[in-house]
Amino acid sequence: MATYEALTILDFQNKFNTEEKCRKHLFHIKWPYGFICPQCGNTTYYPIEKRKLYECKACKHQTSVTAGTVLHRSHIALHKWFWAIYFVAHDKRGISATRLAVELNLSYQAAWLMLHKIRKAMMDCDAHYQLTGIIALDEIYFGTPIEGVTRICSRDIIPVVAGVSLDKQGRPQYIKMDVVESTIKTNQSQGLADFVDKHIASGSTINSAAYRAYMQAVTSGKYPSGPLLLYDKKNPDQLQWLNTMISNAKACIAGTYHGLGTKHLSAYLSEFCFRTNRRRVAPELFNRLLYACTTTVTITYQQLIVRNIPGLT
Ligand SMILES: [Zn+2]
Helix, strand or coil: CCCCCCCCHHHHHHHCCCHHHHHHHHHHHHCCCCCCCCCCCCCCEEEEHHHCEEEECCCCCEECCCCCCCCCCCCCCHHHHHHHHHHHHHCCCCCCHHHHHHHHCCCHHHHHHHHHHHHHHHHHHHCCCCECCEEEEEEEEECCCCCCCCCCCCCCCEEEEEEEEECCCCCEEEEEEEECCCCHHHCCCHHHHHHHHHHECCCCEEEECCCHHHHHHHCCCCCCCCCEECCCCCCHHHHHHHHHHHHHHHHHHHHHHCCCCHHHHHHHHHHHHHHHHCHHHHHHHHHHHHHHHHCCCCCCHHHHHCCCCCCCC
């Protein structure tokens, strides 16, 4: 299991204040036991200093420390990438593209793309895990209702399902939030069922409101414990924790991203969940997020602008 060094802002500043220090750190993450050619497995290389590449002595394949990572083919300096990752990891509410552009002397477009690439890493990292045990589940809406238009009809309203796993004392452990296609208000359970299938481990106990859609989703046979009632007076803490986390997510997204475009809501929710799920190891968050960024393939600008989010058609 990987271990992650805890860093204060001063530690960070001292460790990564040059391009070379950042490059060496990436080299160590990518090849902790020394260089290995991704093409043939050979362990010796020629450094090509000018282009910051490593050429395999056996097969002549050339590679870099950023190949196959979120930083791949970026023209932005490594130390700026490190700062962006630090800001995203350590600011509880995240950082907007406008502020990042100012802090790192980048164009707004460059900062916006960096942040989305970092969010992609957060999304991929948490996709490896499912909620397990006792799960409090609810549906929520993001956006502002248009006056005179019902919530369901308004294009500004985005249905989201949130699940929080709880320990035996009812305290929150991990959270997942995702945009869904349809929810209980539309009397269709598919979006909810998809969320449950994707994000909740088989055999878990789901505590949820007794709406028909929830019942359909959780009585499909996958969850032997069956549904319990979230709003039961015996479980007020479970409702409280779920609501607290949902409120935090809404405050974070409204406060930092001011009128977030609906197209990318899933990515912003992933960012919130990534940080919340690691709140107990907050000093390690830079290294954890950097590791996530170096172990996932990037997303391009073209892929981002055509991203299709369920429920927004
Ligand atoms: Zn090779």
